[in-house]
Amino acid sequence: LAEVQTARPTASADQLADGVLRGERRALGRLMSAVENGRTDARATLKRLYAHTGRAHVVGITGPPGSGKSTLTTGVAAEYRRRERTVGIVAVDPSSPFTGGAILGDRVRMMELHGDPGVFVRSMATRGTLGGLARTTTDLVLLLAAFGKDVVLVETVGVGQDEVEIAHSADTTLVVGVPGLGDDIQTIKAGVLEIADILVVNKADLDGAQRVVGDLRGMVRLAPGPLDDGWSVPIHETVATTDSGVAALVDRIEHHRAFLERSARSHGRRAENARRQVHAIVQARLAERFAEVVSGPAWTTRFGAVAERTQDPYTLAEKILASRALLPD
């Protein structure tokens, strides 16, 4: 009955949050939508839900396109379920209205997870969330943690600013590489060492896999781990399509979790992640305020002047800052 009530169209965000804490799936889904849509009352509930999020272990899974991350994420989720841990998944973005989403094999595996009450999967469209993708993702992870999931997997595509920000709100970050993606893979690897707790070489049965492993091993030797906290970044091989190496990968994630719990420096790492999170929230609020401040025809004229090079954007930015209009009254 409670679930029916919280699922009413008129349920307030606070009622939905109560439902989330009681473990009601429909309330969770609806509160997620409200947060994604930027509803102020929904976002206000995050404050009190935050206190309930300490138990979940958040695992970021990122890497370049074509690395088989979706399959790997599904495999890791299934392995956690075999270990009787509940799992939340935020996938940024496996499907869009245009493409019809993931390939069939992954869909079938995902469907199995969908039928499992111990799993909650949420896909996020990247369309329309520009400017706030990482922020919204972090909020959805928070909701899954407050919902009581033991493990939350966050799957992102690529390694850019968003992924780095998401990685900073994860406890353990997996970066997935793969043989044969050509020259640009080098570039990705360079940025990756900053965020990886575990490097995964997927499709390890393909030609060139050992070369990728060897390259990564050399790089890991040269560079310290993310926070130079005594964790030595392992390089782990998987073939996600056959589940080869996936159980051992979950062992490694658990090993890292245990490391974080006993590490004297893990408190510092978590505080640093908290700092980044606060900054991201501040930045998102200021971005909203900026959009309000610069609306209207007078501003259109000013921006037109910048486009025509009769005004420079730096001076205009300084004027906006000096006007103090960005801050709440």
Next chain:
Amino acid sequence: LAEVQTARPTASADQLADGVLRGERRALGRLMSAVENGRTDARATLKRLYAHTGRAHVVGITGPPGSGKSTLTTGVAAEYRRRERTVGIVAVDPSSPFTGGAILGDRVRMMELHGDPGVFVRSMATRGTLGGLARTTTDLVLLLAAFGKDVVLVETVGVGQDEVEIAHSADTTLVVGVPGLGDDIQTIKAGVLEIADILVVNKADLDGAQRVVGDLRGMVRLAPGPLDDGWSVPIHETVATTDSGVAALVDRIEHHRAFLERSARSHGRRAENARRQVHAIVQARLAERFAEVVSGPAWTTRFGAVAERTQDPYTLAEKILASRALLPD
């Protein structure tokens, strides 16, 4: 003699800016470094240099790893040189201290460009510029434009927040796809339509290229172009390694440039880009200020409380905003 003087270690940022306007390569390189390092006096010169940037056509080239963007960028640059246009290139990030950079073939081609006084190539490390990558890239593009380059090519890896921001400061954005990158390519395509002025299918001689072209054609039909401004996004095939289709691609870029010049809506587009640019500058300044404000042991304790879940990050963010400490006095 003038060049020798501006190249003195003691040259001020203003002197370097003068050198840039006189077309001195060493002054340009040094001012770029100063801007990358966040030197305040260097950034102050951007205000006056901005007035000199209207002539350059800025072309963003982005796409997933393995799509052969570097080779394509080099080919486009060489074609512009054949047309006697000067070219600046900002490459984000072809090389890192760990990887040794691009594959040999590209290096050789790049070296040819390096020997050409009509070309100026700047590589940006992505390491250490987190939080300001797009901002710094835009500033380097500005410097190349002020230096007098007819065309500035900006090559970025992936399609994330940074690339979207960089695209918004470009006049023409090329998004490069490629056959055979697996399921994640779908995801990228969805985000890509928002920023692409020209879709390029590189490695068009590979199996599956026609399927990618067909998929993209379907998507372009369903979705409007970036600003619904009457431009219909073409899908262009290239084989960058053999220069096949590259000259025709430059024709398309020039076609888009001409379109922008005669389009009634291009003024609106440029004003919108200016708005985004001002926002990016505001955001970068606020991020610097944030870092100053939250330093010190009291803040470490507060962030520790967030990590321990005794304080929530949303309330802390609101306190920082309410304190007005982020704004200049």
